Amino acid sequence: MNNIGKSLLWYIAMIIVSIFVLFPLYLIMIIALAPSGEIFNSSPVLIPSTITFSRFFLVIAVYDFMPHLILSLETAFLVSGICLLFGIPGAYAISKMPKRLGYSIIIFLFVTQMVPEIVIAVPIARTMLILGLYNTAFGIALAQSSIALPMITYVLVGTFKSVPSRLSESAQIDGASKLQAFYSIDLPLALTGIYVAVILAWLFSWDEFVLASIIAPLHTTLPVLIYYEITRGVGGVQAADAFSIILMIPVIVLVLVLQRYLKSNVFAGALK
Amino acid sequence: MTELRLENINLRIGNKTIIEDLNLKIESKDFFVFLGPSGCGKTTTLRIIAGLVQQTSGDVIVDGNVINDLSPSKRELSLVFQDYALYPHKTVFENIAFPLRIAHTERQQIIDKVKEVSSFLAIEHILGKKPSNISGGERQRVAIARALVKNPKLLLMDEPLSNLDAKLRDTVRFELKKIHNETGITTVYVTHDQLEAMTLGTKVAVMNGGKLIQMGPPMNVFEQPVNSFVASFIGSPPMNILSAPETLKGVGAESGSIGVRPRAVAVTHDAKGEEYIELTGKIEGINLLGNEALVLMRINGESLYFSVRREQFDQIAEGKMKTVYVEKNRVYLFDETGQANGRLKAEDYAKTEIFGS
Ligand SMILES: Nc1ncnc2c1ncn2[C@@H]1O[C@H](COP(=O)(O)OP(=O)(O)OP(=O)(O)O)[C@@H](O)[C@H]1O
Ligand SMILES: [Mg+2]
Numbered sequence: 129m130n131n132i133g134k135s136l137l138w139y140i141a142m143i144i145v146s147i148f149v150l151f152p153l154y155l156i157m158i159i160a161l162a163p164s165g166e167i168f169n170s171s172p173v174l175i176p177s178t179i180t181f182s183r184f185f186l187v188i189a190v191y192d193f194m195p196h197l198i199l200s201l202e203t204a205f206l207v208s209g210i211c212l213l214f215g216i217p218g219a220y221a222i223s224k225m226p227k228r229l230g231y232s233i234i235i236f237l238f239v240t241q242m243v244p245e246i247v248i249a250v251p252i253a254r255t256m257l258i259l260g261l262y263n264t265a266f267g268i269a270l271a272q273s274s275i276a277l278p279m280i281t282y283v284l285v286g287t288f289k290s291v292p293s294r295l296s297e298s299a300q301i302d303g304a305s306k307l308q309a310f311y312s313i314d315l316p317l318a319l320t321g322i323y324v325a326v327i328l329a330w331l332f333s334w335d336e337f338v339l340a341s342i343i344a345p346l347h348t349t350l351p352v353l354i355y356y357e358i359t360r361g362v363g364g365v366q367a368a369d370a371f372s373i374i375l376m377i378p379v380i381v382l383v384l385v386l387q388r389y390l391k392s393n394v395f396a397g398a399l400k
Numbered sequence: 401m402t403e404l405r406l407e408n409i410n411l412r413i414g415n416k417t418i419i420e421d422l423n424l425k426i427e428s429k430d431f432f433v434f435l436g437p438s439g440c441g442k443t444t445t446l447r448i449i450a451g452l453v454q455q456t457s458g459d460v461i462v463d464g465n466v467i468n469d470l471s472p473s474k475r476e477l478s479l480v481f482q483d484y485a486l487y488p489h490k491t492v493f494e495n496i497a498f499p500l501r502i503a504h505t506e507r508q509q510i511i512d513k514v515k516e517v518s519s520f521l522a523i524e525h526i527l528g529k530k531p532s533n534i535s536g537g538e539r540q541r542v543a544i545a546r547a548l549v550k551n552p553k554l555l556l557m558d559e560p561l562s563n564l565d566a567k568l569r570d571t572v573r574f575e576l577k578k579i580h581n582e583t584g585i586t587t588v589y590v591t592h593d594q595l596e597a598m599t600l601g602t603k604v605a606v607m608n609g610g611k612l613i614q615m616g617p618p619m620n621v622f623e624q625p626v627n628s629f630v631a632s633f634i635g636s637p638p639m640n641i642l643s644a645p646e647t648l649k650g651v652g653a654e655s656g657s658i659g660v661r662p663r664a665v666a667v668t669h670d671a672k673g674e675e676y677i678e679l680t681g682k683i684e685g686i687n688l689l690g691n692e693a694l695v696l697m698r699i700n701g702e703s704l705y706f707s708v709r710r711e712q713f714d715q716i717a718e719g720k721m722k723t724v725y726v727e728k729n730r731v732y733l734f735d736e737t738g739q740a741n742g743r744l745k746a747e748d749y750a751k752t753e754i755f756g757s
Contacts, residue, residue, distance in 0.1 A: 292485070294481055294483065294485040295485055295487060297452050297472070297481075297485070298479070298481060298485040298487075299487075299498070299502075300452075300471070300472040300473045301450060301452075301472050301473070301475075301477070301478065301479045302473075302478075302498050302499040302502055302546070302550070303473050303499050303502040303503055303550070304473055304498075304502045305471075305473055306471075308502060312498075313487060316489045317488070317489060393532070394488060394489065395488050396488060396531075396532035397486060397488050397530060397531030397532030397533070397534070397539065398484075398485065398486055398487070398488040398531060399483040399484060399485060
């Protein structure tokens with residue numbers, strides 16, 4: 129009896145949370161799919177009488193969507209790559225430092241974030257111009273990494289700290305060099321955190337607006353494109369809405385692919 | 401065929417002294433046991449030997465070579481960690497094979513060696529499992545197998561039995577003895593369990609507060625403890641240390657304290673008069689342990705624990721006053737600082753040779 133009551137409560141809670149999370153998404157879907165007459169009046173419907181996909185086709189056809197999508201994907205993967213390339217060794221080193229020192233370094237990393245993005249965006253754009261990286265995916269990725277890298281490093285420090293140092297010590301006793309111990313023990317055991325870091329870096333870049341718009345104003349990423357098109361008034365609010373749904377798809381795919389690797393009990397059986 | 405020496409090892413962290421002036425020599429094929437209470441620096445000593453902790457001063461010497469600056473991976477030793485430290489993402493097979501893979505051992509040879517060591521430790525049937533899916537006792541054996549597979553010069557073990565239940569502990573203890581007999585690997589073993597120290601060790605080093613207190617073959621340490629700390633640490637149940645002035649006067653000891661092992665106490669008098677001391681007190685508790693009972697008696701405000709054999713259970717009753725007897729040459733004397741000061745009657749005493757100090 130008690131058990132049934134408990135699971136009932138549990139289900140009710142889950143349903144409430146689901147509604148809370150999913151209802152706004154539902155609204156966005158409806159706005160993109162419903163006839164405009166049913167949305168833009170004083171009592172918008174919750175269930176439209178018919179649905180139309182025309183706005184999706186419009187967005188893809190009229191907005192010159194593909195090159196921007198490719199640029200956005202390229203940039204997001206570059207940011208993830210750069211963040212891992214520098215974040216993993218950096219975070220591993222910081223995780224092995226004495227607490228005080230490591231903590232100071234992390235604080236120091238976040239100093240760049242104290243300045244509003246827009247302030248550093250212009251000098252960065254100038255530098256990109258000089259380096260020939262203006263209007264390129266690599267240029268945007270470098271600039272975005274300056275914001276994402278401290279955050280990713282911070283996440284990864286936590287990850288590496290959670291790997292018991294006893295395990296890499298054990299590997300060294302078994303004859304492994306520090307580097308071998310790192311890639312055969314610490315790295316595989318930190319994978320869950322690394323996947324989370326990839327998702328975070330990727331999402332950050334996918335959404336990022338200020339740096340992308342200043343470093344690549346001509347050939348730009350999807351969030352900037354959507355802004356341009358809305359301000360130009362092409363297709364109206366409902367087209368923009370359809371666009372934002374398209375913007376969500378890669379995010380969902382990425383999270384679905386990576387979530388299989390997000391394990392909570394990687395250390396089971398290691399100690400005691 | 402490896403001997404290990406520690407010379408004047410000191411370790412300070414901040415202004416705390418963790419290991420103080422540790423000197424000892426572990427000979428080839430020794431089964432050397434560090435014994436001491438929790439926090440006395442046993443694990444730290446092993447970690448210094450393994451190179452995981454750098455001593456503040458002093459030398460670690462293996463076969464005459466100072467290896468202070470050698471990294472752990474170059475020291476050719478194995479360490480069974482207090483908490484096993486198995487690699488959770490690798491199967492049992494790969495855990496055991498890891499030292500061989502690192503050494504680029506040939507594939508077939510890896511398989512053969514892992515098979516050999518795992519059949520020896522009776523864990524062949526779990527080679528395909530992950531550490532999370534095996535029992536504590538099996539993890540223990542896997543950790544030992546991983547330590548043995550590369551034929552280390554030195555085998556270091558940190559309380560390897562502490563996480564096992566009592567029965568398994570007995571089994572594995574015998575296995576460890578067997579492993580040592582068969583391989584002859586110089587072994588350094590850490591425990592806070594005096595029974596393990598007594599049964600496994602060819603030599604025992606008793607530590608306390610980061611210092612070596614006494615070292616020698618287990619029986620010598622048992623028979624000739626250098627002070628009351630060692631006396632009360634080795635032997636089970638532990639030695640009683642009595643220091644109430646009335647008690648001391650009653651048995652004719654001048655000052656300091658006397659030590660009486662629980663099994664040295666007799667409940668009946670064999671009419672040998674002079675050779676015995678008498679202790680009288682109230683029996684406050686009796687623990688029946690099968691063929692034996694552990695009895696608590698209060699004497700002049702101090703506790704005396706002693707063992708009584710089954711045939712003599714009728715001699716004791718809770719709440720009653722009782723006089724017990726101890727042979728004088730089995731009464732240890734300690735001075736005011738706790739240093740051993742011979743026996744109440746120094747017969748037999750000189751027979752056992754004293755090793756180390
Ligand atoms: N890195 C460190 N920093 C400060 N103190 C330390 C450090 N490592 C160990 N100690 C201290 O050194 C002492 C000895 O620790 P150690 O782990 O060697 O004890 P132990 O004899 O193995 O105890 P146990 O039986 O509980 O395992 C303890 O008081 C511990 O707090
Ligand atoms: Mg310890």
